[in-house]
Structures are given as structure tokens and as C-alpha cells.
Amino acid sequence: MNPSLRVLIVDDHPLFREGLCSLLKRLAPQACLTQTSSIDDALTHAPDRFDLVLMDLHLPGTEGLDGLLRMKAHYESAAVVIISGDESPVTIRSAIQQGASGYIPKRTDVNVTIQALQLVLAHGVYLPPEAMLVRPADTPPPPSSPIEPLSERQRAVLRGLLQGKPNKVIAADLGLAEGTIKAHLWAVYQVLGVQNRAQAMYRAHELNLFGALGPERTTL
Structure with a gap:
């Protein structure tokens, strides 16, 4: 794990932010961690300041995916991960579609959360089991050889x-x-x-x- 990992935590609950800090120290002991309680405060930093952004979805002053969209627009090179109590498959799908690099429900086990963040930092995208419960009705069966036809x-x-x-x-x-x-x-x-x-x-x-x-x- 990159010891110089730079992480921004955006959540309006101080105890939850501190819990994330403890978890991140297990993931990357030398990581540089910054906390903020609002989107407006989060956006005061330079666009290239962070490698990873962990944010709640429903923050004061935001509606729906507004906060995510603003963070993605500002921190274009950072992986933005939603950590939320909202486990609606529709919400999860929408967040991923709008560019989130992962969606971790707040009740997720600590070890699973660490594995999810490791996947994101390896340039993957983490989807929780909840996201797979409802499959879009208009999605047809997968092709037998999905990669071969692609250039x-x-x-x-x-x-x-x-x-x-x-x-x-x-x-x-x-x-x-x-x-x-x-x-x-x-x-x-x-x-x-x-x-x-x-x-x-x-x-x-x-x-x-x-x-x-x-x-x-x-x-x-």
C-alpha cells in the first residue's frame, strides 16, 4: 500500500469520521488523513490534494447525488467512495453510474470495508451485495464471449x-x-x-x- 496515500473523509458525524481514521490507519499506517463535515468545506482544498475521498451521501445542504457530483467534478483524479446508511439498490446503482468508485454501506464489516478500499485503490470498483439484489429489468442476458468482439x-x-x-x-x-x-x-x-x-x-x-x-x- 502506498504510504503517502492522501485521504479526505467527508461526514457530519465526528465519531464516524474518527472510526474511519482508525480503519484507514490499519489499511495504510502512514496515510495523510483530512476530515471535514460538509461538501462546501471539502471543496476548499486543491483539486489534486487527495488520492481517495470517502464521503457520506446524505450531507447537510445536499440532495440526492448532488454532493457526489460536485466532489467528482472537483477531484477528477481521486477515487470517490460513498459510505452511507442508504442501502437502496437504486441509490447504489445511481451513485456508480455517476462515477463513484465504490459504495460501502455503513454497517459493513471492518475487514470487508478494508478489502473494498483495497479494491478501489487497485483501480477497481466495489459494489456491495445489496447492489446485486435487484437487477435492472431491461438488462438482457450476457453474451457468451463479451471481450472477444471488442477492439x-x-x-x-x-x-x-x-x-x-x-x-x-x-x-x-x-x-x-x-x-x-x-x-x-x-x-x-x-x-x-x-x-x-x-x-x-x-x-x-x-x-x-x-x-x-x-x-x-x-x-x-
């Missing part, structure tokens, strides 16, 4: 999606226009038989695509 470029775009990156970050990583990324994503959705990011994420978990995609390539 190397499309696999790179899918890999970026599964890492929770927004389109413009994927575009910057690959040196492509954002419109080109959208076109590649449309092709990926067609191959996977899905209609959006959230469904693609669920399909990836169903088919274990994280391993099938292999490591990132430096050139494509």
Missing part, C-alpha cells in the same frame, strides 16, 4: 469505465476526443447488451471482466 481501444475505454473514471478523464488518458470515447462506449454497451454505465458495471461483475481485460497498456 483494443474499446477494451481500454471499458477498463477506464470500470475504474470509475469520467469520460473526459478517459479521453485525456488515451489522448482521444471525448466524443470518440462516447462512441467507443456505445460500441461497448452494444457488445455487453447494456444501456448505460451502471448496467455495464453490473455486467462486468457478473462476467468477471476485471480479470479478463488484463493490465493496462501504455500504447494502443
Whole structure:
């Protein structure tokens, strides 16, 4: 684990923030931890200040996914993980679709939470079991060979999606226009038989695509 890991914790309950700090010290003893109780305070830091943001979903002064969207827009290079008492599969799917790198219910076991954060820091996306209870009704059965029809470029775009990156970050990583990324994503959705990011994420978990995609390539 990177000893210089920089983490921002955003929650309006001081005791819960302290609990997260203790957990993070187990994960990365030398991590630099910053706490705040509101989105407005969280956004006063420099955009490149943190590697990981852990935030409650329902904070004072925010509605729905507003807080997540603001944090994602400000901390584009950080992994943003929701830690919330809201366990609605619909809420979880919506958060992932809007770019969250993970969703951890607050009642999650400490060891599971550490494993979830390890997955996120390895550029994966964590989905809790609750998220899999309700599958989108319009999601068709998975194809028999989901990866084979994809080009190397499309696999790179899918890999970026599964890492929770927004389109413009994927575009910057690959040196492509954002419109080109959208076109590649449309092709990926067609191959996977899905209609959006959230469904693609669920399909990836169903088919274990994280391993099938292999490591990132430096050139494509």
C-alpha cells in the first residue's frame, strides 16, 4: 500500500469520521488523513490534494447525488467512495453510474470495508451485495464471449469505465476526443447488451471482466 496515500473523509458525524481514521490507519499506517463535515468545506482544498475521498451521501445542504457530483467534478483524479446508511439498490446503482468508485454501506464489516478500499485503490470498483439484489429489468442476458468482439481501444475505454473514471478523464488518458470515447462506449454497451454505465458495471461483475481485460497498456 502506498504510504503517502492522501485521504479526505467527508461526514457530519465526528465519531464516524474518527472510526474511519482508525480503519484507514490499519489499511495504510502512514496515510495523510483530512476530515471535514460538509461538501462546501471539502471543496476548499486543491483539486489534486487527495488520492481517495470517502464521503457520506446524505450531507447537510445536499440532495440526492448532488454532493457526489460536485466532489467528482472537483477531484477528477481521486477515487470517490460513498459510505452511507442508504442501502437502496437504486441509490447504489445511481451513485456508480455517476462515477463513484465504490459504495460501502455503513454497517459493513471492518475487514470487508478494508478489502473494498483495497479494491478501489487497485483501480477497481466495489459494489456491495445489496447492489446485486435487484437487477435492472431491461438488462438482457450476457453474451457468451463479451471481450472477444471488442477492439483494443474499446477494451481500454471499458477498463477506464470500470475504474470509475469520467469520460473526459478517459479521453485525456488515451489522448482521444471525448466524443470518440462516447462512441467507443456505445460500441461497448452494444457488445455487453447494456444501456448505460451502471448496467455495464453490473455486467462486468457478473462476467468477471476485471480479470479478463488484463493490465493496462501504455500504447494502443
